Amino acid sequence: MYLSTRSSSSSSSSAFLRPSRLRFASTLSTVPSSTSTSPVSRIFSLLSFSRHIQPAALFSVNYRSFSFSSALPSLRYSVPRWSHGVDWRSPISLRAQVRTASSDIEPLDRNIATMASEHPFRGIFTSLPKPGGGEFGKFYSLTALNDPRIDKLPFSIRILLESAIRNCDNFQVSKDDVEKILNWENTAPKQVEIPFKPARVLLQDFTGVPAVVDLASMRDAMKELGSDPDKINPLVPVDLVIDHSVQADVVRSENALQANMDIEFQRNRERFAFLRWGATAFRNMLVVPPGSGIVHQVNLEYLGRVVFNSDGVLYPDSLVGTDSHTTMIDGLGVAGWGVGGIEAEAAMLGQPMSMVLPGVVGFRMSGKLREGVTATDLVLTVTQMLRDHGVVGKFVEFYGSGMASLSLADRATIANMSPEYGATMGFFPVDHMTLQYLKLTGRSEETITMIEEYLRANKMFVDYNEPQEERVYSSYLGLDLADVEPCVSGPKRPNDRVALNDMKADWHACLDNKHGFKGFAVPKQEQDKVATFTFHGLPAELKHGSVVIAAITSCTNTSNPSVMLGAGLVAKKACELGLEVKPWIKTSLAPGSGAVTKYLHKSGLQTYLNQQGFHLVGYGCTTCIGNSGDLDESVASAITDNDIVAAAVLSGNRNFEGRVHPQTRANYLASPPLVVAYALAGTVDIDFEKEPIGIGKDGKGVYLKDIWPSNEEIAEVVQSSVLPEMFKSTYEAITQGNPIWNQLSVPSSNLYAWDPNSTYIHQPPYFKGMSVDPPGPHGVAFIRTVLLQSILWSVEFSGRTSIHMAAVVAMIK
Numbered sequence: 001m002y003l004s005t006r007s008s009s010s011s012s013s014s015a016f017l018r019p020s021r022l023r024f025a026s027t028l029s030t031v032p033s034s035t036s037t038s039p040v041s042r043i044f045s046l047l048s049f050s051r052h053i054q055p056a057a058l059f060s061v062n063y064r065s066f067s068f069s070s071a072l073p074s075l076r077y078s079v080p081r082w083s084h085g086v087d088w089r090s091p092i093s094l095r096a097q098v099r100t101a102s103s104d105i106e107p108l109d110r111n112i113a114t115m116a117s118e119h120p121f122r123g124i125f126t127s128l129p130k131p132g133g134g135e136f137g138k139f140y141s142l143t144a145l146n147d148p149r150i151d152k153l154p155f156s157i158r159i160l161l162e163s164a165i166r167n168c169d170n171f172q173v174s175k176d177d178v179e180k181i182l183n184w185e186n187t188a189p190k191q192v193e194i195p196f197k198p199a200r201v202l203l204q205d206f207t208g209v210p211a212v213v214d215l216a217s218m219r220d221a222m223k224e225l226g227s228d229p230d231k232i233n234p235l236v237p238v239d240l241v242i243d244h245s246v247q248a249d250v251v252r253s254e255n256a257l258q259a260n261m262d263i264e265f266q267r268n269r270e271r272f273a274f275l276r277w278g279a280t281a282f283r284n285m286l287v288v289p290p291g292s293g294i295v296h297q298v299n300l301e302y303l304g305r306v307v308f309n310s311d312g313v314l315y316p317d318s319l320v321g322t323d324s325h326t327t328m329i330d331g332l333g334v335a336g337w338g339v340g341g342i343e344a345e346a347a348m349l350g351q352p353m354s355m356v357l358p359g360v361v362g363f364r365m366s367g368k369l370r371e372g373v374t375a376t377d378l379v380l381t382v383t384q385m386l387r388d389h390g391v392v393g394k395f396v397e398f399y400g401s402g403m404a405s406l407s408l409a410d411r412a413t414i415a416n417m418s419p420e421y422g423a424t425m426g427f428f429p430v431d432h433m434t435l436q437y438l439k440l441t442g443r444s445e446e447t448i449t450m451i452e453e454y455l456r457a458n459k460m461f462v463d464y465n466e467p468q469e470e471r472v473y474s475s476y477l478g479l480d481l482a483d484v485e486p487c488v489s490g491p492k493r494p495n496d497r498v499a500l501n502d503m504k505a506d507w508h509a510c511l512d513n514k515h516g517f518k519g520f521a522v523p524k525q526e527q528d529k530v531a532t533f534t535f536h537g538l539p540a541e542l543k544h545g546s547v548v549i550a551a552i553t554s555c556t557n558t559s560n561p562s563v564m565l566g567a568g569l570v571a572k573k574a575c576e577l578g579l580e581v582k583p584w585i586k587t588s589l590a591p592g593s594g595a596v597t598k599y600l601h602k603s604g605l606q607t608y609l610n611q612q613g614f615h616l617v618g619y620g621c622t623t624c625i626g627n628s629g630d631l632d633e634s635v636a637s638a639i640t641d642n643d644i645v646a647a648a649v650l651s652g653n654r655n656f657e658g659r660v661h662p663q664t665r666a667n668y669l670a671s672p673p674l675v676v677a678y679a680l681a682g683t684v685d686i687d688f689e690k691e692p693i694g695i696g697k698d699g700k701g702v703y704l705k706d707i708w709p710s711n712e713e714i715a716e717v718v719q720s721s722v723l724p725e726m727f728k729s730t731y732e733a734i735t736q737g738n739p740i741w742n743q744l745s746v747p748s749s750n751l752y753a754w755d756p757n758s759t760y761i762h763q764p765p766y767f768k769g770m771s772v773d774p775p776g777p778h779g780v781a782f783i784r785t786v787l788l789q790s791i792l793w794s795v796e797f798s799g800r801t802s803i804h805m806a807a808v809v810a811m812i813k
Helices: 039-047 094-101 103-116 148-152 155-166 175-182 184-190 205-224 256-281 295-303 324-332 341-348 375-389 401-405 408-416 432-440 445-457 500-512 561-577 594-603 606-611 633-642 672-681 711-721 724-732 783-796 801-812
Strands: 014-017 075-078 125-129 135-140 193-196 200-204 238-241 285-288 307-310 313-316 318-321 335-338 353-356 360-366 395-399 425-427 475-480 487-489 497-499 530-535 538-543 547-552 586-589 647-650 666-669
Touching: 125 445, 135 155, 135 445, 148 184, 155 175, 155 193, 155 313, 155 335, 155 395, 155 425, 175 184, 175 193, 200 205, 200 295, 200 341, 205 238, 205 256, 205 341, 238 256, 238 295, 256 285, 285 295, 295 324, 295 724, 307 445, 313 445, 318 324, 318 341, 324 335, 324 408, 324 425, 335 425, 341 353, 360 375, 360 401, 375 408, 375 475, 375 487, 375 497, 375 561, 408 425, 408 432, 408 561, 432 445, 432 724, 487 500, 497 500, 530 633, 538 633, 547 672, 561 594, 561 606, 561 672, 561 711, 594 606, 594 711, 594 724, 647 672
Parallel strands: 135 313, 200 238, 200 318, 238 285, 318 335, 360 395, 360 475, 395 425, 547 586, 547 647, 647 666
Antiparallel strands: 014 075, 125 135, 193 353, 307 313, 487 497, 487 666, 530 538
C-alpha cells in the first residue's frame, strides 16, 4: 500500500515511502509513542498529548492515504526501519533527528514552518454582526471567495467545503483539498479523496465503552512514562448516550419502567460505573445516563448545535457517530453519519478522517401527503426508491416544494433510515422549518438568530420563499408526496415495502414462496394450522402470521409527535369501541426521550395506550435492536412445538430475521398507529379495507377506518400537547441522572482502577512496557514463511508457474 521499491545510491536495501498524502499533526506535545502496531497505539502516537510544538516536530501519517504531494519529495526508507537513522515513532525531538538525518529533508522542514505561520484563507475570515449591534463571532465566509461554483454545490458539499477551508493548514488539510471540493462537479466522479474533520463525536454505550477504555489506558501510559495523565482528553466534544442496554423484560405493567431499569443496572453495573467514572475524569466528554432517551433522539432534540460558536469562531455543526443511525441528525441540517470505532477515536483525537468525495443524489419532493398517510409510510417508500436507485457511498440531498409540508420530525424520520436505503447520509438543508423546530425544542432565541444569520451569510440556508439557485447533483430522483400510500415493510428487509391494501395477498405469497427474503416455504396443507394453548389460565391460539410482539419503539418514529399521538388516538378510539389487544401479545412502548412521555400524558392518550397494553417500558432502543425480552413460556412453546411462523410488528428501522426476536420469523416495520392496529387485529393475515379488526361492544365489526384519526385530529392534539417547556424540563435534568446512577460508586482519581477479576473491562496491552526511548532496529521474524505464502498465492492467480516454483525451491534451500 505504501512502498514502491527503488534503488538508492546510499543503500542497496533502501526503498522509498510514497504516501499519497503526508499529514502533519500541528497540536502535539512531547509524549512517548508506542511501538505497538495496534490501531489504538497509532492513535496514541498521533495524539501525542495535544499541547503545542512546532508542526514539523512530529510527522503524523494519517490513516487516509499516504501520498506526498508534488511539493514533497519521496523520503527514503530502509528495511526494516526508516532510513538515515530516523525513528519516526520516537517522541524525542524528531525535528532534531530529521535535521541531522539528511540534508534532503531540511528544505521540507523549512517549508513546513513557513506554511504553518499563516492560515491560507485568512483573507475570508470575517465578522458576523448581530442585528442589534456587536457581533456573534467570526467565520470563514464562502461568499467572500467570490467563486461562482459554490452556488451550484449541493448544501451537503458546502459543509465539507467550509470544514476544509477552516481547517486548512497545508499539513492535514491542503489548498488542493479545498479545490477538489470546490470543483466537486468534476472531481466527485473521479473518486478523489479528501480529509474531513467533524466538529464532534457521538457515541452510544456499546461502542463507547471501548473508546473510553482506550483513553483510560493512554492515561496509565502517561503516568508510567512520568508525564501528566490529565493531558489525555478528547480534542473535540464527545457525547455518549447510554441507550442500548435496556430490555423489555417487564411489559404490560405500570411498574415496567422501574422494573426494567432495575434489571438493566443489575446486568450492567460494571459498565455503567466505568462510564460514570469517565464522565467525571475526562474533559470535553458528556455522558448521558441510562433512562434518558435514545441517542439519536437526544441528539436531535438537545445535543445538535446546528452552528458551533467555539471561542468566537462560528462553523457548522457536524459529527460522526458509532451507530449507523447517526444520520438522523441530517434532518436538522447537521451533517453526520456512522463510522467504525477506530475512525471515531481518531476524530476524538483531532485527526481528519479520510473519505472519498461523494456523489450527491438530488431527491426532489413535491406536493403533500394524503389523508391517513404517515411519515413512516413516506420513509418506507423513499427507502425502496433509493435502494432501487443505488446510493451506496453517496449523499442524498432532499429539496423541492414538498419540503414546506414536511415537519422537522418527518425529515428526521427519513434521514434516520439512510443506512437502510444505503446512503452515507440523507440531508435536509436548514430552512424555516428547522428554525421552528429549534424553538419548539427549547433552543434560545439568540441561538436561533445566530444560526439563521450565520447560515444565510455563508450560503447554507434555504429560503423557499425566494428564487432558488439551480444546484447540480450527480443524479436525480423525484417523488410527489401525494403518491405515497399506507404501507409496511417486511417480512425480512426494510426495503421490501408492501402497500397496506396488498398485505394479505403478500403474506400468503410469502407462505408459499421458497425460503428467502420473501418466503417461508410453508406447505399448503400446513398454512391453516391452528396451535391452541393456555395462557395463564386463558384459552389462546396462534396461526401463521399471528402477532406475538407489537412494539412502539426506535428513534426512527418515537421522535415524531404526529405518529406517536396518532398511535394514542388509535388506542383511544379502540377503547371507546370496545376493542382490546389479546393478553398474550407482548406489547411495549419505549420512546426516545422523556418529552414524549410528557406530551402523551398532557394529551391524556397514555391512559388509552396503557389500556391496550402499551405501557412505558424504558427510554432506549429495546425491541428495535433485539432487546425484546423473552416471550411468555406458553407462547414460545406454542410457536416452537407447532412450527408457527409468528410475527412481530414494530415501529423500528430494521427487521432482519432473527434480529427482533429468535421466535418471530416474520417482522414488519410499521408506523406507531399501525403497530396498535395490528396488535388489535392479532395477525398480519388481514385486509384492513375488507376485514374487521375485531368486534365492538355493540356486536358489530370494527374496521381500521373506524379507529384511524384524521390528519386534522392529529394536528390539533400536536398543537395543544407538544410544548417547548416539555423539552426544556426534560433536558435541563438530563445529566443529573437517576437515583441508581447517582449511587454508583466510582473513584475520584483521574486514573481508572482496573479490576483484574473483571470479565468485561480489562486494561488493554497496547502500551505496556512502552519506553521513552524506543528499541532500535530489529529483524523481521518468519519472513521466509511470509514470502513463501505470497509466492504460492501468486502461483494460484498467474500462469507463470515455472518461474514461481523456481523461487519456491530457492526459498526452501
